[in-house]
Amino acid sequence: xxxxxxxxxxxxxxxxxxxxxxxxxxxxxxxxxxxxxxxxxxxxxxxxxxxxxxxxxxxxxxxxxxxxxxxxxxxxxxxxxxxxxxxxxxxxxxxxxxxxxxxxxxxxxxxxxxxxxxxxxxxxxxxxxxxxxxxxxxxxxxxxxxxxxxxxxxxxxxxxxxxxxxxxxxxxxxxxxxxxxxxxxxxxxxxxxxxxxxxxxxxxxxxxxxxxxxxxxxxxxxxxxxxxxxxxxxxxxxxxxxxxxxxxxxxxxxxxxxxxxxxxxxxxxxxxxxxxxxxxxxxxxxxxxxxxxxxxxxxxxxxxxxxxxxxxxxxxxxxxxxxxxxxxxxxxxxxxxxxxxxxxxxxxxxxxxxxxxxxxxxxxxxxxxxxxxxxxxxxxxxxxxxxxxxxxxxxxxxxxxx
Amino acid sequence: xxxxxxxxxxxxxxxxxxxxxxxxxxxxxxxxxxxxxxxxxxxxxxxxxxxxxxxxxxxxxxxxxxxxxxxxxxxxxxxxxxxxxxxxxxxxxxxxxxxxxxxxxxxxxxxxxxxxxxxxxxxxxxxxxxxxxxxxxxxxxxxxxxxxxxxx
Amino acid sequence: xxxxxxxxxxxxxxxxxxxxxxxxxxxxxxxxxxxxxxxxxxxxxxxxxxxxxxxxxxxxxxxxxxxxxxxxxxxxxxxxxxxxxxxxxxxxxxxxxxxxxxxxxxxxxxxxxxxxxxxxxxxxxxxxxxxxxxxxxxxxxxxxxxxxxxxxxxxxxxxxxxxxxxxxxxxxxxxxxxxxxxxxxxxxxxxxxxxxxxxxxxxxxxxxxxxxxxxxxxxxxxxxxxxxxxxxxxxxxxxxxxxxxxxxxxx
Numbered sequence: 195x196x197x198x199x200x201x202x203x204x205x206x207x208x209x210x211x212x213x214x215x216x217x218x219x220x221x222x223x224x225x226x227x228x229x230x231x232x233x234x235x236x237x238x239x240x241x242x243x244x245x246x247x248x249x250x251x252x253x254x255x256x257x258x259x260x261x262x263x264x265x266x267x268x269x270x271x272x273x274x275x276x277x278x279x280x281x282x283x284x285x286x287x288x289x290x291x292x293x294x295x296x297x298x299x300x301x302x303x304x305x306x307x308x309x310x311x312x313x314x315x316x317x318x319x320x321x322x323x324x325x326x327x328x329x330x331x332x333x334x335x336x337x338x339x340x341x342x343x344x345x346x347x348x349x350x351x352x353x354x355x356x357x358x359x360x361x362x363x364x365x366x367x368x369x370x371x372x373x374x375x376x377x378x379x380x381x382x383x384x385x386x387x388x389x390x391x392x393x394x395x396x397x398x399x400x401x402x403x404x405x406x407x408x409x410x411x412x413x414x415x416x417x418x419x420x421x422x423x424x425x426x427x428x429x430x431x432x433x434x435x436x437x438x439x440x441x442x443x444x445x446x447x448x449x450x451x452x453x454x455x456x457x458x459x460x461x462x463x464x465x466x467x468x469x470x471x472x473x474x475x476x477x478x479x480x481x482x483x484x485x486x487x488x489x490x491x492x493x494x495x496x497x498x499x500x501x502x503x504x505x506x507x508x509x510x511x512x513x514x515x516x517x518x519x520x521x522x523x524x525x526x527x528x529x530x531x532x533x534x535x536x537x538x539x540x541x542x543x544x545x546x547x548x549x550x551x552x553x554x555x556x557x558x559x560x561x562x563x564x565x566x567x568x569x570x571x572x573x574x575x576x577x578x579x580x581x582x583x584x585x586x587x588x589x590x591x592x593x594x595x596x
Numbered sequence: 597x598x599x600x601x602x603x604x605x606x607x608x609x610x611x612x613x614x615x616x617x618x619x620x621x622x623x624x625x626x627x628x629x630x631x632x633x634x635x636x637x638x639x640x641x642x643x644x645x646x647x648x649x650x651x652x653x654x655x656x657x658x659x660x661x662x663x664x665x666x667x668x669x670x671x672x673x674x675x676x677x678x679x680x681x682x683x684x685x686x687x688x689x690x691x692x693x694x695x696x697x698x699x700x701x702x703x704x705x706x707x708x709x710x711x712x713x714x715x716x717x718x719x720x721x722x723x724x725x726x727x728x729x730x731x732x733x734x735x736x737x738x739x740x741x742x743x744x745x746x747x748x
Numbered sequence: 749x750x751x752x753x754x755x756x757x758x759x760x761x762x763x764x765x766x767x768x769x770x771x772x773x774x775x776x777x778x779x780x781x782x783x784x785x786x787x788x789x790x791x792x793x794x795x796x797x798x799x800x801x802x803x804x805x806x807x808x809x810x811x812x813x814x815x816x817x818x819x820x821x822x823x824x825x826x827x828x829x830x831x832x833x834x835x836x837x838x839x840x841x842x843x844x845x846x847x848x849x850x851x852x853x854x855x856x857x858x859x860x861x862x863x864x865x866x867x868x869x870x871x872x873x874x875x876x877x878x879x880x881x882x883x884x885x886x887x888x889x890x891x892x893x894x895x896x897x898x899x900x901x902x903x904x905x906x907x908x909x910x911x912x913x914x915x916x917x918x919x920x921x922x923x924x925x926x927x928x929x930x931x932x933x934x935x936x937x938x939x940x941x942x943x944x945x946x947x948x949x950x951x952x953x954x955x956x957x958x959x960x961x962x963x964x965x966x967x968x969x970x971x972x973x974x975x976x977x978x979x980x981x982x983x984x985x986x987x988x989x990x991x992x993x994x995x996x997x998x999x
Binding site for chain 2: 794795878880882886888889890913914916917918919920922923924925926927935936939940
């Protein structure tokens with residue numbers, strides 16, 4: 195689907211023409227998914243959350259899985275920008291703008307989903323004016339807004355020629371901010387001492403590793419898709435460079451997963467929850483082994499390292515897509531798995547009867563409104579990227595043909 | 597361009613003002629007069645209440661939640677006790693029902709009320725649970741509550 | 749001349765403005781309030797930290813088939829089920845336990861433990877979940893945004909989320925869709941001048957079991973404080989060092 199690019203101003207970047215039937219179809223499709231998500235929000239808000247699969251036991255659900263996934267990926271999507279602006283790898287410089295756009299878009303999508311799932315989304319102003327500074331959620335409000343402002347500033351330093359000289363310091367601050375932000379996201383769970391599936395500080399660096407992995411995969415997919423749709427050729431060096439980096443990050447995530455589960459298997463008191471997650475958790479266990487480990491980590495590693503597939507772009511794209519799907523599975527296991535396992539309130543005793551589902555594993559049945567809300571968030575992120583590319587010069591003029 | 601006021605632009609505003617000035621009670625240009633409440637008078641003058649009742653309530657809610665102060669002058673429960681109407685059969689009507697005390701002004705002003713999603717819009721029916729706390733300091737309010745049916 | 753008179757007017761206007769401005773500034777600096785926001789404080793005193801409300805639950809007196817406390821709580825606060833046990837609110841519940849080693853069975857009511865170091869208060873982003881000075885842990889539903897983070901944090905799964913539109917709330921117990929709630933030790937009762945006990949304790953007494961004792965933990969003369977001083981009691985999840993206000997005996 196080659197289109198003629200409109201060259202305006204700078205000769206290195208352009209806007210996408212955005213007048214083909216394919217473009218309109220894409221925008222319409224994304225808008226339809228967003229509309230479905232908004233309908234779902236309306237249903238949840240007017241009827242109450244009983245129309246969802248979330249209960250007093252499984253307190254968070256699919257919307258949160260998607261939201262946390264989008265937010266974690268958003269942080270990592272800036273990897274390409276950091277590689278060029280902070281670490282000086284000039285090969286990635288043309289893609290820094292797209293990287294920042296993707297990061298902003300993903301974060302906005304994630305924040306929208308999590309806000310629309312609130313019991314009282316009309317009280318967003320309250321959330322932005324009343325702060326309990328002991329709460330990780332409150333820190334995150336500042337971290338996420340700061341991230342958006344910094345990313346916008348970074349984009350401006352890239353797009354405004356006079357400001358190019360401060361790109362590196364801004365990008366460095368942004369990189370540090372990302373690390374703090376993703377630590378904050380991981381600590382949402384890490385500080386919950388009551389729940390045995392959480393309650394471990396390693397969740398912070400694990401989330402950072404996850405963000406690096408998912409973000410690089412998302413950025414790689416975006417670059418490949420953009421190149422394909424606009425008839426531009428993405429350099430081999432860029433594709434394989436990102437592929438190698440992604441392989442390292444996937445390995446890093448595997449490391450943290452192994453350490454976090456290993457420590458809990460070894461330490462006294464956590465055997466119950468580990469047994470549940472790794473063996474007896476039904477859907478949770480399948481999601482962990484088939485979704486997160488095989489499809490999300492080992493499969494992509496194989497595809498990216500085994501020469502016949504490692505050289506092939508479609509296979510690399512498939513590997514990146516699998517990393518993202520595996521990421522969703524991983525966050526599902528974290529959120530839902532942690533909630534499904536019952537709280538151990540009475541050590542040494544068995545609960546034989548309870549009026550509030552104590553001592554039993556809770557089952558989660560996702561509902562349509564939740565799924566639509568989550569997908570609506572993803573669609574919103576994609577739509578922001580697509581429309582952004584039409585409005586401002588994000589698209590690098592990499593060499594055409596080939 | 598001369599900086600002269602364009603009087604033609606002011607015309608709609610002038611017409612509106614004249615209309616409001618000439619409007620009679622009950623016309624659509626003025627807020628509706630709510631149905632009369634029990635007791636002699638409200639805990640604050642009417643114009644003060646019209647302007648500041650939201651501030652009183654927001655301040656009082658913090659006092660009640662955090663300090664445990666109940667039955668004070670600006671208690672929401674106190675408002676409802678006085679301002680809730682009963683119909684011909686003696687059944688009490690919610691204060692946020694159409695045409696009733698809160699709703700009549702709020703729908704005119706187009707301001708959404710958040711209160712009655714959680715708060716009861718009718719007074720308590722059970723006298724025991726609403727036993728008069730000794731903390732009420734407003735004699736007017738105390739007299740009203742003692743005189744209301746169902747409260748001992 | 750026009751210019752001259754204008755200049756004079758300018759000077760006097762400037763002088764007026766500077767003097768008024770100075771007066772306002774000095775007044776504000778001196779603490780004179782030009783706009784007085786209404787202060788709706790009643791004369792009676794606010795709650796203070798000299799009291800700490802708590803409960804002592806004697807599991808040996810708790811009858812396993814009885815749910816009077818649960819029923820009383822529902823009646824008091826207008827908690828009606830909607831036929832959806834997974835999402836229906838529950839402020840107190842009965843739990844029956846069997847010891848893994850000895851096989852001994854006990855039953856107990858479980859509600860918000862009103863911790864001194866509540867995890868739910870720590871995690872609430874808006875500060876809606878808070879601990880009152882006299883020890884009661886509450887949700888300020890005016891600023892609760894319904895994020896349910898506190899529900900994740902609570903070690904006792906004490907909190908419920910309101911999953912549907914509610915009507916016919918009790919005037920003394922406001923509850924609404926989209927906010928989180930939990931046992932509030934019947935603050936509307938304990939705040940009364942004559943101070944009644946929570947509905948669950950009253951109902952247990954009425955049933956003849958007397959398993960739930962309520963009182964001021966800091967008052968050495970109160971029944972609860974005396975019972976705690978005389979006999980061994982435990983708090984749930986003591987490993988978390990929450991210092992709960994609800995204690996259990998003979999668990």
